[in-house]
Amino acid sequence: MNVDLRILRYDPERDKAPHWETYAVAADPMDRVLDLLIKVKAENDGSLSFRRSCGHGICGSDAMLINSRNRLACRIRVDQLGKKISVAPLPGLPVVKDLIVEMSGFFGKYRSVKPYLINDQPEPERERLQTQKDRARYDDTTKCILCAACTSACPSFWARPEYVGPAAIVQAHRFIFDSRDEGAAERLEILADENGVWRCRTIFNCVDACPRGINITRAILEVSSAIVGRRG
Amino acid sequence: MDYPFDAIVVGAGGAGLWAALELAREGVNTAVLTKLYPTRSHTGTAQGGVCAALGNLEEDHWEWHMFDTVKGGDYLVDQDAAEVLAREAIETVIELEHMGLPFNRTPDGKIDQRRFGGHTSNYGEAPVRRACFAADRTGHMILQTLYQQCIKHGVKFFDEFGVVDLLFEGGEPDAGGRAAGVVAQRLADGQLHTFRAKAVLLATGGFGRMFRITSNAHSLTGDGVALCYRHGIPLQDMEFFQFHPTGIVGIGILLSEAARGEGGTLLNDLGERFMERYAPKLMELAPRDMVSRAMYQEIRAGRGIGGKDYLYLDVRHLGRKVIEEKLPDITDFARIYQGVEPLTEPIPVQPTAHYAMGGIPTNVSAEVTRDEKSTVVPGLFAAGECACVSVHGANRLGTNSLVDLLVFGRRAGRQMARYAGGVERPRPIPDAVEAVRAELEAIRTRPSSGESAAAIRTDLQDVMMDKVGVYRDGKMLTAALARVRELEARHDRISITDCGSVFNTELIEARELGYLLDIAHATVSGALARTESRGAHSREDYPERDDKKWLKHTLAYRGTDGPTLRYKDVSITRFEPKPRTY
Numbered sequence: 001m002n003v004d005l006r007i008l009r010y011d012p013e014r015d016k017a018p019h020w021e022t023y024a025v026a027a028d029p030m031d032r033v034l035d036l037l038i039k040v041k042a043e044n045d046g047s048l049s050f051r052r053s054c055g056h057g058i059c060g061s062d063a064m065l066i067n068s069r070n071r072l073a074c075r076i077r078v079d080q081l082g083k084k085i086s087v088a089p090l091p092g093l094p095v096v097k098d099l100i101v102e103m104s105g106f107f108g109k110y111r112s113v114k115p116y117l118i119n120d121q122p123e124p125e126r127e128r129l130q131t132q133k134d135r136a137r138y139d140d141t142t143k144c145i146l147c148a149a150c151t152s153a154c155p156s157f158w159a160r161p162e163y164v165g166p167a168a169i170v171q172a173h174r175f176i177f178d179s180r181d182e183g184a185a186e187r188l189e190i191l192a193d194e195n196g197v198w199r200c201r202t203i204f205n206c207v208d209a210c211p212r213g214i215n216i217t218r219a220i221l222e223v224s225s226a227i228v229g230r231r232g
Numbered sequence: 233m234d235y236p237f238d239a240i241v242v243g244a245g246g247a248g249l250w251a252a253l254e255l256a257r258e259g260v261n262t263a264v265l266t267k268l269y270p271t272r273s274h275t276g277t278a279q280g281g282v283c284a285a286l287g288n289l290e291e292d293h294w295e296w297h298m299f300d301t302v303k304g305g306d307y308l309v310d311q312d313a314a315e316v317l318a319r320e321a322i323e324t325v326i327e328l329e330h331m332g333l334p335f336n337r338t339p340d341g342k343i344d345q346r347r348f349g350g351h352t353s354n355y356g357e358a359p360v361r362r363a364c365f366a367a368d369r370t371g372h373m374i375l376q377t378l379y380q381q382c383i384k385h386g387v388k389f390f391d392e393f394g395v396v397d398l399l400f401e402g403g404e405p406d407a408g409g410r411a412a413g414v415v416a417q418r419l420a421d422g423q424l425h426t427f428r429a430k431a432v433l434l435a436t437g438g439f440g441r442m443f444r445i446t447s448n449a450h451s452l453t454g455d456g457v458a459l460c461y462r463h464g465i466p467l468q469d470m471e472f473f474q475f476h477p478t479g480i481v482g483i484g485i486l487l488s489e490a491a492r493g494e495g496g497t498l499l500n501d502l503g504e505r506f507m508e509r510y511a512p513k514l515m516e517l518a519p520r521d522m523v524s525r526a527m528y529q530e531i532r533a534g535r536g537i538g539g540k541d542y543l544y545l546d547v548r549h550l551g552r553k554v555i556e557e558k559l560p561d562i563t564d565f566a567r568i569y570q571g572v573e574p575l576t577e578p579i580p581v582q583p584t585a586h587y588a589m590g591g592i593p594t595n596v597s598a599e600v601t602r603d604e605k606s607t608v609v610p611g612l613f614a615a616g617e618c619a620c621v622s623v624h625g626a627n628r629l630g631t632n633s634l635v636d637l638l639v640f641g642r643r644a645g646r647q648m649a650r651y652a653g654g655v656e657r658p659r660p661i662p663d664a665v666e667a668v669r670a671e672l673e674a675i676r677t678r679p680s681s682g683e684s685a686a687a688i689r690t691d692l693q694d695v696m697m698d699k700v701g702v703y704r705d706g707k708m709l710t711a712a713l714a715r716v717r718e719l720e721a722r723h724d725r726i727s728i729t730d731c732g733s734v735f736n737t738e739l740i741e742a743r744e745l746g747y748l749l750d751i752a753h754a755t756v757s758g759a760l761a762r763t764e765s766r767g768a769h770s771r772e773d774y775p776e777r778d779d780k781k782w783l784k785h786t787l788a789y790r791g792t793d794g795p796t797l798r799y800k801d802v803s804i805t806r807f808e809p810k811p812r813t814y
C-alpha cells in the first residue's frame with residue numbers, strides 16, 4: 001500500500017520555522033512508523049533526523065507525535081493508522097532538529113525526585129527479603145522507560161513548564177511504595193511543592209500516551225494521597 | 233574543547249555504568265560519554281534473567297555454573313575467566329538487590345530463579361533454576377538501577393557525545409603507548425572535543441547491525457571495537473557470532489529464552505517437538521547454537537511451517553497466569569509485531585543475529601591486551617559485549633551476557649581506580665582532533681553523487697546474513713570476503729546530502745557503517761581460516777571440532793590488505809575438553 005507520510009521538518013541551520021513535508025511511501029501494513037522514517041531517510045532525504053535505538057519499545061528513543069497522539073514510532077503499525085500519517089516532534093519540548101527535541105529539562109526533573117533507593121541500614125549478607133505482595137505494590141511504575149511521551153502530552157505541563165510532570169512522579173512512586181526504601185518523606189516533600197503533584201488535573205492524557213501501559217494517573221493519585229496522609 | 237578527567241567511560245550500558253559507579257565511589261574524577269542517553273542503552277532490552285548460583289530454590293554451586301559456561305562455549309572459554317564470572321555472579325546479583333533492583337520473589341521473599349538454556353545441576357545432569365529475574369524485563373531493571381545509583385553518586389554524564397577516536401601517548405599501542413583519552417563529537421552541534429584521561433574504558437556493546445535480521449539496536453555498530461582495531465589492537469574470536477533461536481520472523485526482535493525456561497516448546501510443521509532428536513536431555517533448553525542449527529535443519533528438510541523458513545514457539549499450555557506474570561513483554565511483542573495472540577496461537581520464530589562472543593581482548597581485570605602473550609595496553613580497558621575476556625568462548629549461554637557486563641564492569645571500575653591512582657594525567661595532545669576531523673569533512677564535502685551509506689549497509693547486512701550466518705562453508709566465506717572488500721571500496725566514495733552540523737545523523741551513520749565494515753572483514757577472515765566447527769561457528773565443509781589444530785583463540789590485526797591472523801592459547805584449569813552433547 002502507499003502511505004502519505006507528513007513530517008514536520010525543521011533544520012535550525014536552514015529554516016526560520018518548522019514546515020510540513022509530505023512523502024509518498026510504499027509500505028506494508030505491518031510496517032512500523034519507524035520503518036517508514038528509516039525508508040524516507042534512505043531513499044528520499046538523508047538529512048531527516050530522528051532518534052532511534054532498540055526499535056521495539058524498550059529504549060524510549062523514538063517517542064513522537066503521530067496522528068496527534070504521543071507514541072513510540074517503533075510500536076505503532078501502519079495498519080493501525082491508515083493511509084495518511086502525520087509525524088511531528090513531541091509537543092511542549094524545544095525542537096532541536098526535525099523530530100529531535102531537547103531532553104535535558106525532562107531528565108533534570110527526573111533527577112530532582114531522588115530516583116534511587118534510599119536506605120541507610122547496614123546491608124545484610126544476602127538479599128533483603130521482600131514479600132511477593134510488597135513487590136507487586138510498585139510493579140507498574142518500574143516499567144517506565146523515560147521516553148517523555150506522558151509528560152509532553154500533559155496539558156498541565158504545557159501550561160506550566162516548571163511542573164515536574166507525570167514521568168518524574170512515576171519514578172518517585174516506584175521508590176515511595178517499595179518496602180525496602182526509606183526516602184519517602186524526602187520525596188513527598190519535593191512533590192508537595194507548588195510544581196509537584198497538585199498540578200495534575202486528572203486529564204488522563206499521560207495514561208493514553210504511555211507505551212508501557214502504566215496507570216500513571218493512579219500512581220499520581222497514590223502519591224497525592226500519601227502526601228495528604230503524611231500531613232494528617 | 234579539551235576536558236581533563238582522570239577516567240573516561242565510553243558507553244552507558246550495564247558495564248559502563250557499573251564501572252562509573254565504582255570510580256565514583258573511589259572518588260576518581262570520571263566522565264561517562266554515550267552517543268545515546270544512558271537509559272537508551274541496549275542492556276535495557278535483555279529480558280530473561282541473570283544467572284548466579286544462589287541456590288534459592290534448589291541446590292546449586294558456582295562450580296556448576298562455571299562448568300556449564302565452559303561446556304556451553306565449546307571449550308574455547310578461558311577457564312580462569314569463567315571461574316571469576318561464576319564466583320562473582322553471586323555477589324554482584326546480591327549487590328544489585330541492595331541497590332534496589334526489583335527482582336521477582338519466591339514465596340519466602342528471596343530472589344526468584346528460573347531455568348535457562350544450558351544451565352544445569354551437577355555438571356550437566358538436568359536444567360537448574362539459576363536465572364534471577366525481574367519479569368521479562370531484567371535488563372531494563374539492571375540499566376535503570378545502575379543509572380539511579382550513578383545519579384545518587386553524582387557521576388558526570390556527557391549524553392549524546394559519540395566517541396570517534398582514541399588517543400594514545402608515547403606512540404600507538406603496538407609501540408608501547410598508553411591510553412590518553414578520546415575524541416568525541418557532540419551530536420547536538422557536531423563539534424569535536426578531546427577528553428583527556430589516565431584510564432579509558434570502552435563499553436560500547438555489540439555490532440549485530442552487520443546482519444540483516446538481528447535483535448540488536450540500530451546503535452550497535454561496534455564503535456569501540458573498530459576504533460581499537462584501527463589503532464593496531466587485534467580483535468579476538470570474531471568468527472563466533474551467536475544466532476538466537478527465537479527472533480520474530482523478518483525483523484529479528486527477540487522473544488526471550490525465558491519463554492522456553494518457563495516451559496515453552498518449539499514445534500515444526502508436523503507439530504513435533506523436534507529438539508527431541510537433537511538434544512534429548514535438555515530439549516528446548518539446549519544451548520542456543522545447537523537450537524538454531526536444529527531449526528535450520530528442520531527448515532531445510534521441509535519441516536518449516538507451511539514449508540517456509542520459520543518454526544513455532546508454543547507457550548499456550550503455560551496458561552494465562554504464567555504468561556502474563558512472567559512473560560508480559562514478549563507476549564506484547566508477539567501481539568504488536570506479528571499480530572499473534574500467544575495465549576491461543578503458536579508464535580512464528582526464526583534465528584536472529586544476537587551476540588558477539590568475540591571483541592577487544594582483555595584479561596580478567598578488564599585491561600585490554602594486544603598480542604598472544606596478553607601484553608597489556610596501559611590505561612585502556614574494555615568490558616561487556618565489546619570485550620572478549622573470554623568467558624563465552626565459541627558460544628555464550630543465556631543470561632551470561634548480563635553476568636559478564638556486571639562482573640567485568642565492576643572489575644574494570646576497580647582496576648581503573650587503582651591504575652589512575654598511580655600515574656600522571658596525560659599532557660594535552662596537539663591537533664588531537666585533526667585526523668578525525670579530516671575524515672568527517674571528506675565525507676561531508678564530497679559531491680553528493682557518491683555512494684549512499686544506506687545502500688552499502690543493506691548490501692553488507694545481506695551478505696553477512698546469507699553467507700556468514702548459522703551455517704558457513706569455504707565457498708560462501710570466500711564470496712563474502714570478496715563482497716566485503718568491494719563494499720569497503722564503495723564506502724571510500726560515500727557522500728551525504730546533509731551538510732549541517734546539528735544532529736547530522738546521516739554523517740554519523742556513514743561513519744558507523746565504516747566501523748561495521750571493518751568488523752565484518754575481521755569476522756569473515758577469521759571464519760574462513762578456522763577449518764573446524766565449534767560452538768556458533770559451524771562449517772559444513774569441516775563439521776567436526778578439531779581440538780588438536782583449533783583449540784586456540786584467533787587474533788585479527790588490521791592490515792592495509794585485510795586482516796593478519798595470529799593465535800593465542802586457551803586457559804584450561806579445571807575441565808578438559810570433552811565431546812559436547814546435551
